[in-house]
Amino acid sequence: MVMGSFSSSAAQPGRVDRRGGWITFPFIIATVAGLTMSAGWVTNLITCLKEEFNMKDIDATKVYNYVNGSITVLPIIGAIIADSFLGCFSVICFSSLISLLGIVLLVLTAAINQLRPPTCSEKGSQHCKYPSQFQFAILYLSLALASLGTAFSRFTIAPMGANQFHSPKHQDIFFNWYTFTMYIANIVSATATVYVEENVGWTWGFSLCAVANVLGLVVFLSGTRFYCFVERQGSPFKSLACVVFAAISKRKMVLPVESENYYHGLHGDAIKTVAKPPTQFFRFLNHAALRTEGETTPDGSITNPWRLCTVQQVEDLKAIIKILPIWSSGLILSIPIAIQLSFIIFQAKTMDARLGSHFKIPAASMQVFTLISTSITIVITDRILFPLWERLAAHPLTALQRVGVGHLFTILSMAISGAVESKRLKIAQSENVQNQTNGSVIPMSVFWLGPQLAAVGIAEAFHFAGQVAFYYQEFPGSLKTISTAAVAVSIGGAFYLSNAVIDVVERVTEWLPENINDGRLDNVYWLCCTLGALNFAYFLVCASLYKYQGVDNVVDDSNRN
Template sequence: MDAEPQPSDAPKKGGWVTFPFIIATMAGLTLAAGGWSNNLIVYLINEFNIKSIDAAQIANIVNGCMALFPILGAILADSYLGSFIVILVSSFVSTVGIVVLSLTSTLDPLKPTPCENDQSPCMGPSKAQIGILYTSLALSTMGVAGTRFTLATMGADQFGNQKHQVVFFNWHFFTMYVATLVSMVGIVYIQDNVSWGLGFGLSGAANLIGLVAFVLGGRYYQLLKPQGSPFTRLACVLVAAFRKRKSLLSPKIEDYCQEPQPEGSNLMITTPTTSFKFLNHAALVSPGDMNPDGSINKPWNLCTLQQVEDLKTLIRISPIWSTGILLHTPIATQMSLIVLQSLAMDRHLGARFQIPAGSMMIFVMISTSISLAIINRFLLPTLHKLTHTSPTPLKRIGIGHILTISSMALSALVESKRVTTAQTHNLTDNSIVPMSVFWMVPQLVVVGVGEAFMFPGQVMFYYQEFPKSIKSTAAAMVALFIGIAFYLGTAVIDFIRKQQGGCLMVSMMGGWIMFIGC
């Protein structure tokens, strides 16, 4: 993608002048998303009379969509609309969705009759009520998906210096986690103790503020022009290589198709690499493939060497990307089931205050935010002074993996103790286990430290390694495997639930065991 040409007298676009607007947008949108999604399970159980495990499954699906859909937003941004339009429209859509969700909590006709302690059976939502609820969740989810990683890529596009991009990514993730932390503490507390309508209303206001901040910075942004779908170009490589599979590869560079270069350009000529050699057939020029003016006559018969190398880059990165799916499956499951686990434990902090179950992930956010600051301001500069080098993105990813596995081992120990305590006291399904919820804090802290190493490392790695034509897609690849992990966790829980006849015992990777009940 190329930057739009600017008149000679036009002000310079991009740079640090755009930083306050993009960060303010990220803060507002993240605060809004966390405000309506973090306590969704409790809202479905208490206000819509939905069974606890069903509410967890719904939340898993919503979280999966919030993680998977950014790839669609990134494709639209890269291929057709550009990042600015995608972020603008998505922010408006999420505002509408949160407003509708607020109405479901304030208008009695839009939610079922509240359950009384002695009411049996408890009436669930009608089809119309559940339809409006799902519509609000769909709009809110699509809005989040269209902005989360596209905004990160657009922010990085404002800086031509790679060091400035690294600094931006660190501040971007720091802002994202701090805003999520504020929503978990403030908005969730308001929802549990004051009013659901006020809590959702504050989320809508934050979303609107983020949208306004983004629009106000429009005059300063450096916008990249989309150049059509890059995935079509990559698909052409596979088709052309298959069609020419019987052709003999040539050792001469002149026999391969190159990207058209502007007159007087000093761009390097692409040389075919020996890895995945079969794909080189796609760039091999055959009679009739080229027009007299040098343009490609049949795009599905001939591709440029740059297209071939772009596809090879994706293939090389795919093993690293795929490892994140299984690793994040227990974490994705933990994000929803930890709420149910907290509801069954002693959440008191002092005699009167009780921690909201939807706020337990706050310990992950605190840990990640502090770790990001320490890594960026102390650890990396210290390592650079001592070794004159900095950890590569791959090393940061590896450290994050080790910490994530360690957190699952801690989870196994804590959950084993919780289950043993429940069995010792012969507790019923709805009873509170006499065990403090703070037993879960160490595992959540370790998860947070792992995310501080892993997520920025992954985004920086994909942004640096992916072809220029799909930079936004590169940033969204992190969200893609998280979304797949959410759905995989949902499928595992549903399968085990059916096999156990309604009693759920989930055994996940890393030795983590979660008992929910019948």
């Protein structure tokens, strides 16, 4: 694996010094907790838009989807900025300030009446006054800033934390705790923050998010003197683009076998790179590293980077191409999960949500089942299952094997979802509520939704942490930050693709009417189960053909402080 080159400061060109190690762990993890909880304003956003801004259900849902899409897709831009221009540390600092500014604006919209339309007693009524253009402008500006800051910081901090360790084993442990901390923080957001917003006030709820943002930034800055910083390597995408252009420009040249006919870089760089000819995978790209007369200066440097690239640049692009099939399977994996999350709230609203005689579980808080399941699974796997597997099998569970387990539990979750929904529809039919309004509640406890949410939580504990670790290990060194953001992009893409799947189902079938009691949502879940099974088969093929880049020169970080 690429991470095998982390054996020492000298072995990693971008590493400035030997600071880092486990002493940085509390600072990084506390920062993850603070910045994740600061995004708690997203959890109950639909309710806020409906109650405070008199938005219709569809409009509020669209805004909510845009916000979630932005938070999950924009991290790739933050990663590019970190890799090419500012570095992880600066991006985290600036993005935290941006998100804080957006949250403060949200606090103002909740506290100042002039920034909201008049309160409407009959929600959804045509008599409710819509926000003015100025009020919309302030609202959308606050959401844009808060979304942008959250997107840039959430996944950029993952490679920042991983850079503190040289050992792939310790980096895997960090990624497990990074995921665990995010889920615990999300649990707090989905419970405590939502409770304050709905029972104390939106001003206080948003203020809690602002406080969490400030605390996360302060803790992060407090650990500055302990961090290991990695120098910026310039734009990695320019390097990849140069390979493509150089290969096309030399496409008619004959490729030799001898290593000396290819450019390996200056003498200093050649020491760090084994002087071998480029691999035969995507052989066409080897033209980019083929040396011709006049393309290098007397000291060995390149005269035109768009005409000649190093063998390492060529192999970096090949590494990305090899990973793409695995990434595409991860994208498809998230589609059933996104569809499940889209309908779980509608199901919960038709079921008995009472917990005792005085408390009802909000439909938006049902995701807590998934978050708790994921958090517990991460602790059990990290402390018990993975060490036990390593002792019995004499080797650790690979990242792709962990992703594969996540695939299986996702399929199981969709099967449970289909069975539970079939039972819910039968009860709705027996209670004769199929042709009634969506406000009708059937005598079936909302806790029936728990097993499917727990199963998908277990799945996420395996495939999410596994994908983050896999991409970080296998991406080229110049793309380490972007590697973790690739997971976020797949999740964001899945949200958009899930909408496309739902649109197709609506046009082709009658499974999704306005009232889910009149439809066949169970068939949608069985469709997701089938999609998951087919994707799992595709993943197995991709994983079996993929070859890890090899791990060597592993360093123990346990004694570094």
